Amino acid sequence: MIPSLEQLQEWFTKLTSFKKNQFHPMVWINGEPVIGENVFVGAFSEINAKDALVKIGDNCDIASFVSINCADSHKKCIEYKEEIERGDIILEHNVFVGSHCVIKGGAHIGHHSVIAAGTIVDKGYIPPYSLVFGNPMKVKYEYYK
Structure with a gap:
């Protein structure tokens, strides 16, 4: 007997920390992000909203292998700080990642911004209609206006 997709999802959820979600069984969502309407999240992506606000607006397209992660533990790991640093993340409407x-x-x-493949987006405000690319990131303001 071949298991159904629902059975596979149920088994996968029991065997991993991946909660069932509306996107793909291999999307890992931690915490309670606020996700708008008509959002796509590709396989093998992570949305970590544990102890922070992560808000993804309507009509966003998040490709595969993307990490949206509110946590930064490197200072805790090297005993520089006692706590994991966390920061809110906002993607306004119609953002492509x-x-x-x-x-x-x-x-x-x-809103209406594009984050090019392979980009590392640091903290800070990126205005609407921007093209963001690279590591370190570079921003072309109003590129899509």
Whole structure:
């Protein structure tokens, strides 16, 4: 007997920390992010909203292998700080995030912006209609206006 997709999802959820979600069985969602309408999240992506606000607006497209992660534990790991640092993350409406991007805590991405594949997005405000690319990130303001 071949198991149904629902059975596979149920088994996968029991065997991992991946909660069942509306996107794909291999999308890991931690915490309670606020996710708008008509949002796509590709396989092998992570949305970590544990102990922070992570808000993704309507009509966003998040490709595969993307990390949207509010937490930064490197200072705790090297015993520089006692706590994991966390920062809110906001993606306004109609944001595209390319494959293999990392969006770090404290990032606020304006509506109708594009984050190019492989970009590391640091904390700070990115205005609407921007093109963001690279590591370190570079921003072309109003590129899509």
